[in-house]
Structure formats: C-alpha cells, structure tokens
Amino acid sequence: MEKKIEKQVPIIVTENVKKTYEDNGVEVQAVRGVDLTISAGEFTAIVGPSGSGKTTFLNIISGLDTITSGRVLLNGKPLSEIKGSELSDFRRDHIGFIFQAYNLIPVLTVEENVEYIMLLQGIPKAERHKRVMEILADVGLREYAQRLPAKLSGGQQQRVAVARAMVSNPDLILADEPTANLDSKTGSELLDMMKELNEKKGMTFLFSTHDEMIMSRARRVITLKDGIIAADVLKK
Amino acid sequence: MWFYIKLAWRNIFRNKRRTIITSIAIGIGLASLIFTAALMEGMINNMIQSATSSFLGQAQVHGGDFRETQDVEKTVNNLDQVTAELKQDPLVTNYTLRTLSMGMIASPANMNAALLVGVEPGSERFLSKIADTLQKGSFFDGANPRDMVIGSKLAEDLEVSPGDRVVATVSQAKTGDLAQEMFRISGIYQFGIKEMDSGLAFIRLKKAQQMLGIGDRVHQIAIKFKDIKTADMPGISFWKKYSRFDNEAVPWTILLPQMKAVLGMVDISLLIMAVILGCVVVFGIINSLFMSLYERMFEFAIMRAVGTRPAGLRKLIVLEAGALAVISIILGSALGMILTLIFAHSGIDYRGIEFAGTTFHELIHPVMNKWHYVVFPVGVLFFTMLVAIYPAWVAGRLRIATALRKSL
Incomplete structure (x- = not known):
C-alpha cells in the first residue's frame, strides 16, 4: 500500500481542454481551454465560484465526461483512446472518487462498500478482507465494518468513501466538494486524515472545492474562473 | 455474480411497500393462472370421464x-x-x-x-x-x-x-x-x-x-x-x-374428435390467460423498475464512476427483476396452491350443465398438478427477466456526468 512520492512525475496532463454542452437549449462553455499538469503526490485544490467549471473539469479528467476539444493524458495515456468498458476498468484501476454526499451504496455494509472496487477487479476474498480492514483502521472505522452507511454519521460516511477511494491504491483521488455536507469540525478532521494519508502513502489528491479549509491545507491551489485557469499557486 | 445477486436482493427491499404491491399484483396473476389451469384440468377430466364413462368407453375395438x-x-x-x-x-x-x-x-x-x-x-x-x-x-x-x-x-x-x-x-x-x-x-x-x-x-x-x-x-x-x-x-x-x-382399436380421442377440439381450445384459453398475465408482469415490472431506476440515478452514476461496467449495471437491474419475480412466485404459488386445495376438496358445482356435447354429472375438482408449479413460475421468472432488459438497457446507457449533475 505504501507508495513512494514521485514528485514531478505527471499524473494528469491537459492540453487546451475545452468543453461545451447544451443546457435547456443554451450552449454553455464550461471549460474554455485549460492547460494543466498534476504530478504524483500532489494535494491540490481547484477552486472557483459556482459555474466556474470545477466539477466539469474534474469529470473530464476522470473520463466521466467527454471533451469538445483538446487532450487529456492520464499517466501518459490519452483518455480519448479509451472507450466503453475499458474506460470503466481504467477508472476502477487508476482513479478513486469521493463525492459531496451519498457516496456509498446504502444496502452494502461498510466493509462491502470498501471492497466493492476490489471485487470488480477480481481480487480474492481473503486479500480483499485484509486490505479493507487495513484501510478501515487507517480511517478509524475498523469497528464499523459491518454497519450499514445509514448507521454512520456524515463524517464517518465520508471516511468510508475515502477508504473506498484509496483501497485499490489508485494513481489519483478526485474529491468533489468532500466537506460540503459536513460541519466544520468533522470536515476539518476528514481533511487532516486525507492530508495524513497523502503524506504517508503518497497518493495524489485533487479537490474541487469552495471550502477555505481545503484551500488552506492544499499545497497547490488552482483557481478556475469562467472555464479558464485564473491563478495557479504552489505553496512553499 | 453472487455479489450482484446479493445486491439485487437487498435493493428490492429498500422500498418494501412498492416491492410488496408489485409482488402481490404479479403473484395474483400467477395464482389465477395456476388455479385456472387446475380448474381446466379438473374440468377436462370431468368431461372426459363423463364422455367416456357415460357409454363410449375409453377405447373401442371394431371389426374392419x-x-x-x-x-x-x-x-x-x-x-x-x-x-x-x-x-x-x-x-x-x-x-x-x-x-x-x-x-x-x-x-x-x-x-x-x-x-x-x-x-x-x-x-x-x-x-x-x-x-x-x-x-x-x-x-x-x-x-x-x-x-x-x-x-x-x-x-x-x-x-x-x-x-x-x-x-x-x-x-x-x-x-x-x-x-x-x-x-x-x-x-x-x-x-x-x-x-x-x-x-x-x-x-x-x-x-x-x-x-x-x-x-x-x-x-x-x-x-x-x-x-x-x-x-x-x-x-x-x-x-x-x-x-x-382386420380389426380397428381406437381411443376416445378419435371417437370424440369434437371433445379433442374442445381440449385444444382449453389450451388456447390458458395461453391467452398466460399472455394477459404476461402483460400484467410487463407493466408491473417495468413500472417498478423504472421508478426504482430514476430514484437511484445518482447511486448508479457513482457505481459507474468507480468502475462498474455498463454490463454490471444491466446485470443488476435484471437480477432485481428476477428477485422481484422470485417473491411474486412464492406468493403466487402459495395462493394458487391454497385456492386449488380448497376447491379440490369442496369441488365446483357445474352439474347438469352441458358443454361441448357433454353434461357434467359430478362436481369439478381442480387438479393439483406439480407441473403447474414448475412451468408457470419458470415462465414468470423468465418473462420478468426478459422485460427487465429494457430498463437494464436504459441503466447501461446512463451518462454519468449528467446523472451526477442532475441528481445533486
């Protein structure tokens, strides 16, 4: 599970990425030419006002949404070359997701939710169980393994989502407003945990957020405005 | 596969009321089919018995x-x-x-x-x-x-x-x-x-x-x-x-061709009933599955985002339909069996009524036939899973980004 931080190794490269879509008959230019490189081990936040294109950009670099023009490379591989089920497999093996809320499958226990991706990967049960228990220990939820998500607090549910995102050791974890539905104390604890995991395991985190707490913890803050990068600040 | 079966089974109990109502609707259809088949078989036996035991015999031998x-x-x-x-x-x-x-x-x-x-x-x-x-x-x-x-x-x-x-x-x-x-x-x-x-x-x-x-x-x-x-x-x-x-041995089916034709009509009646039941199943299942599908778009989008293939989602939907069918089959078979047992015991009085040249002399007793509890339930299961292919296909075509955007 331990991963050596390989700084300067690009995980994501976007080249003049543009995305236009129609919303109720109106053409919306959500992303208007973004050039960006995210390297391994980064803890980066993409910030910006509502409608600035943050979520769309995250969707694009994860292959959840298509681009109108430009190029996206994940680990050097152009996403446009991956289609259909291969794209599902690619996301499964290379990207971890944390959404704002309702991340988990409500009828599965914590353990089953976390092991889901490994199950899709065909990892044997014993190995799955071992890795689930390890990651649940990392997020402090080992004793909650058999609970259903509804029996957990919002913060605990997000921790489970973090565990699920990390358990298959992906190249990149994308978190879309992960603290939006949490109170500030719970959100702060969650971010501290993610930061610790980033430092300990060297996983690359990319956030889309409005949250000051995330911005303050991120080493790099990219500001999107009207679909273009308005600022890209690397903290010392 | 086992994981998807488990997931499907748990999913259908998320909205218990809807599952119960849909299952009862399909179950009643199945019970009607089972009971009708049992009654028809009893009626046929009664007719054959009446026709052959009145005078004809079950077979005859004639010269030349x-x-x-x-x-x-x-x-x-x-x-x-x-x-x-x-x-x-x-x-x-x-x-x-x-x-x-x-x-x-x-x-x-x-x-x-x-x-x-x-x-x-x-x-x-x-x-x-x-x-x-x-x-x-x-x-x-x-x-x-x-x-x-x-x-x-x-x-x-x-x-x-x-x-x-x-x-x-x-x-x-x-x-x-x-x-x-x-x-x-x-x-x-x-x-x-x-x-x-x-x-x-x-x-x-x-x-x-x-x-x-x-x-x-x-x-x-x-x-x-x-x-x-x-x-x-x-x-x-x-x-x-x-x-x-130079003799000729012939069964009653040849001696009474009109009766044989009536039996053929009974089969057609059962087929028509099965088709009606099929329609109930189609609309019941499609309605239930689509309601469930639209309620869970965000969840499906997340499943797709984290790596579930479209085929995986399709499989899940079809299995959910299958799970719904299994519950309906249990309900329907039990209800059909109870109805059949009650009337098999008490009989239904059609005595004195003439049908297709045969007068019913005895009470009609619906027949408990094990094949009714195999063929019809398997048909319901198959038909249910078949019609689930459409909602499953819709789920498989889900646009993840759109579903995530619209659901929040």
Missing part, C-alpha cells in the same frame, strides 16, 4: 370399417382371442361386448328409429353409467331376455313407461331380412344428453345377436383402462396389438 359403414355384418374378428388378450392386458381394467344396429321401435302410440344396443348387463355396468342414471325401473335386474332399457326422451315419444311393451325391428345380417321381437320396457334412464336420451335402446346381448343373426359375434368391444391417460398415448403398442385381424 364398421365405424364408417355401421354395417351389421362387420363384426369384431377373432373375438375369442381378442377378449382373451384383453382379459390379460395389464393396461385394461374392464371391457364389455356390444352389438349395434339401427332399428325401429314401435309402441301402441308411436314409432321411432333408435340405435339398438345389445349389452352384457354385468360388464356393461363397469363401462357405462346407464344403470346409474335410471329414472324409472331397473337395469336388466331380472332374467327376462326381452327386457329393454330406453332413454327418457324416447320413452316420452313412444309414450311408454316401465312394464309397457314395444316391438323392435332390425335388419338381419347377410340376408337383410327384417327381424321383429317384442320387448318389455324394464328401465328408463336420463343422461341429460338429448341424443342419448332419444336415440338409444338397450337389450340383452344374446337377444340382439339372435335378432341380427350374427351368432356369438359382436360389433364393438368397449374398453376401460386402468389409467385414462393411456387413451391419449397414440405411440403405445396397444393400438397395433388390437388392430390385428
């Missing part, structure tokens, strides 16, 4: 083309050997010998044409229900060789009652000479079937043979099997065996 020509000279060939074999045949429980000839019956008041049937009273009781349907008098109880038993309508036409005398006239074999004998009406029966009540007159076999001048020969051997289904097995050797010596 007697069935077509009704020629009194065409008697059963090698009768002694045939009857000896029937006596030993493990498929046969009873048989009786008959002569058949058209004749005139005259009373002091009137005259009527009728089929004069020569019977052996002892064995005839096992093959026909004439003795059971007597309205007046008796069925050859005494030793009088000139006893005659006729139908109620014929008695009405001839204006006779038990004890009255009539004269029967038949044409003899070989010579064609007319032979006349006087008989005494000993019994009057009523089947409830017009043709039988007005067109048949029974006399003793010996007297009939003597009148027709055919010695010990007979025109028909009526047969009753140990299992009535034997008559519906055209492939068995029985038919060939008794069709030797």
Whole structure:
C-alpha cells in the first residue's frame, strides 16, 4: 500500500481542454481551454465560484465526461483512446472518487462498500478482507465494518468513501466538494486524515472545492474562473 | 455474480411497500393462472370421464370399417382371442361386448328409429353409467331376455313407461331380412344428453345377436383402462396389438374428435390467460423498475464512476427483476396452491350443465398438478427477466456526468 512520492512525475496532463454542452437549449462553455499538469503526490485544490467549471473539469479528467476539444493524458495515456468498458476498468484501476454526499451504496455494509472496487477487479476474498480492514483502521472505522452507511454519521460516511477511494491504491483521488455536507469540525478532521494519508502513502489528491479549509491545507491551489485557469499557486 | 445477486436482493427491499404491491399484483396473476389451469384440468377430466364413462368407453375395438359403414355384418374378428388378450392386458381394467344396429321401435302410440344396443348387463355396468342414471325401473335386474332399457326422451315419444311393451325391428345380417321381437320396457334412464336420451335402446346381448343373426359375434368391444391417460398415448403398442385381424382399436380421442377440439381450445384459453398475465408482469415490472431506476440515478452514476461496467449495471437491474419475480412466485404459488386445495376438496358445482356435447354429472375438482408449479413460475421468472432488459438497457446507457449533475 505504501507508495513512494514521485514528485514531478505527471499524473494528469491537459492540453487546451475545452468543453461545451447544451443546457435547456443554451450552449454553455464550461471549460474554455485549460492547460494543466498534476504530478504524483500532489494535494491540490481547484477552486472557483459556482459555474466556474470545477466539477466539469474534474469529470473530464476522470473520463466521466467527454471533451469538445483538446487532450487529456492520464499517466501518459490519452483518455480519448479509451472507450466503453475499458474506460470503466481504467477508472476502477487508476482513479478513486469521493463525492459531496451519498457516496456509498446504502444496502452494502461498510466493509462491502470498501471492497466493492476490489471485487470488480477480481481480487480474492481473503486479500480483499485484509486490505479493507487495513484501510478501515487507517480511517478509524475498523469497528464499523459491518454497519450499514445509514448507521454512520456524515463524517464517518465520508471516511468510508475515502477508504473506498484509496483501497485499490489508485494513481489519483478526485474529491468533489468532500466537506460540503459536513460541519466544520468533522470536515476539518476528514481533511487532516486525507492530508495524513497523502503524506504517508503518497497518493495524489485533487479537490474541487469552495471550502477555505481545503484551500488552506492544499499545497497547490488552482483557481478556475469562467472555464479558464485564473491563478495557479504552489505553496512553499 | 453472487455479489450482484446479493445486491439485487437487498435493493428490492429498500422500498418494501412498492416491492410488496408489485409482488402481490404479479403473484395474483400467477395464482389465477395456476388455479385456472387446475380448474381446466379438473374440468377436462370431468368431461372426459363423463364422455367416456357415460357409454363410449375409453377405447373401442371394431371389426374392419364398421365405424364408417355401421354395417351389421362387420363384426369384431377373432373375438375369442381378442377378449382373451384383453382379459390379460395389464393396461385394461374392464371391457364389455356390444352389438349395434339401427332399428325401429314401435309402441301402441308411436314409432321411432333408435340405435339398438345389445349389452352384457354385468360388464356393461363397469363401462357405462346407464344403470346409474335410471329414472324409472331397473337395469336388466331380472332374467327376462326381452327386457329393454330406453332413454327418457324416447320413452316420452313412444309414450311408454316401465312394464309397457314395444316391438323392435332390425335388419338381419347377410340376408337383410327384417327381424321383429317384442320387448318389455324394464328401465328408463336420463343422461341429460338429448341424443342419448332419444336415440338409444338397450337389450340383452344374446337377444340382439339372435335378432341380427350374427351368432356369438359382436360389433364393438368397449374398453376401460386402468389409467385414462393411456387413451391419449397414440405411440403405445396397444393400438397395433388390437388392430390385428382386420380389426380397428381406437381411443376416445378419435371417437370424440369434437371433445379433442374442445381440449385444444382449453389450451388456447390458458395461453391467452398466460399472455394477459404476461402483460400484467410487463407493466408491473417495468413500472417498478423504472421508478426504482430514476430514484437511484445518482447511486448508479457513482457505481459507474468507480468502475462498474455498463454490463454490471444491466446485470443488476435484471437480477432485481428476477428477485422481484422470485417473491411474486412464492406468493403466487402459495395462493394458487391454497385456492386449488380448497376447491379440490369442496369441488365446483357445474352439474347438469352441458358443454361441448357433454353434461357434467359430478362436481369439478381442480387438479393439483406439480407441473403447474414448475412451468408457470419458470415462465414468470423468465418473462420478468426478459422485460427487465429494457430498463437494464436504459441503466447501461446512463451518462454519468449528467446523472451526477442532475441528481445533486
């Protein structure tokens, strides 16, 4: 599970990425030419006002949404070359997701939710169980393994989502407003945990957020405005 | 696969009320189908029983083309050997010998044409229900060789009652000479079937043979099997065996082609019911699945985002439909079984009603048939999973980014 931080190794490269879509008959230019490189081990936040294109950009670099023009490379591989089920497999093996809320499958226990991706990967049960228990220990939820998500607090549910995102050791974890539905104390604890995991395991985190707490913890803050990068600040 | 089955099973219980309502709707459809099939089978058995036990027998052996020509000279060939074999045949429980000839019956008041049937009273009781349907008098109880038993309508036409005398006239074999004998009406029966009540007159076999001048020969051997289904097995050797010596052995299905056609209609009725049930299943399942699908778009989008293939989602939807079908099948089969058991025990009273030339004489008892609990439930399961392909296809085409955006 331990991963050596390989700084300067690009995980994501976007080249003049543009995305236009129609919303109720109106053409919306959500992303208007973004050039960006995210390297391994980064803890980066993409910030910006509502409608600035943050979520769309995250969707694009994860292959959840298509681009109108430009190029996206994940680990050097152009996403446009991956289609259909291969794209599902690619996301499964290379990207971890944390959404704002309702991340988990409500009828599965914590353990089953976390092991889901490994199950899709065909990892044997014993190995799955071992890795689930390890990651649940990392997020402090080992004793909650058999609970259903509804029996957990919002913060605990997000921790489970973090565990699920990390358990298959992906190249990149994308978190879309992960603290939006949490109170500030719970959100702060969650971010501290993610930061610790980033430092300990060297996983690359990319956030889309409005949250000051995330911005303050991120080493790099990219500001999107009207679909273009308005600022890209690397903290010392 | 096991994981998806587990997930599907748990998913359908997320909205218990909807699952229960949908399952009950499908279950009632299935129960109706099971019960209707059981009732139809009971009705068919009753009809076959009525048709074959009234007089016909479950099979008959005739000589040559007697069935077509009704020629009194065409008697059963090698009768002694045939009857000896029937006596030993493990498929046969009873048989009786008959002569058949058209004749005139005259009373002091009137005259009527009728089929004069020569019977052996002892064995005839096992093959026909004439003795059971007597309205007046008796069925050859005494030793009088000139006893005659006729139908109620014929008695009405001839204006006779038990004890009255009539004269029967038949044409003899070989010579064609007319032979006349006087008989005494000993019994009057009523089947409830017009043709039988007005067109048949029974006399003793010996007297009939003597009148027709055919010695010990007979025109028909009526047969009753140990299992009535034997008559519906055209492939068995029985038919060939008794069709030797230029005889013809035929089951009731050939003797009563109209009845066979009615049975075919029953199958079609069941098929139509199955199609109606299918429509209930289609709309019930599609409605339920789409409601569930649209409620869970975000969840499906997340599943797709984290790496579930479209085929995985499709599989999940089809399995959810399958799980719904399993619950419906359990409910429907139980309900169908309870209904069938209740009415199989109490019976349904259609007595006296004539249908397709057959009058129901006994209560109809729906039949508990294990195949009804295999074929119909498997059909429901298959049909349910088949119709789930459409919502599954819609789920598989989910646009993840759109679903995530719209659901939040």
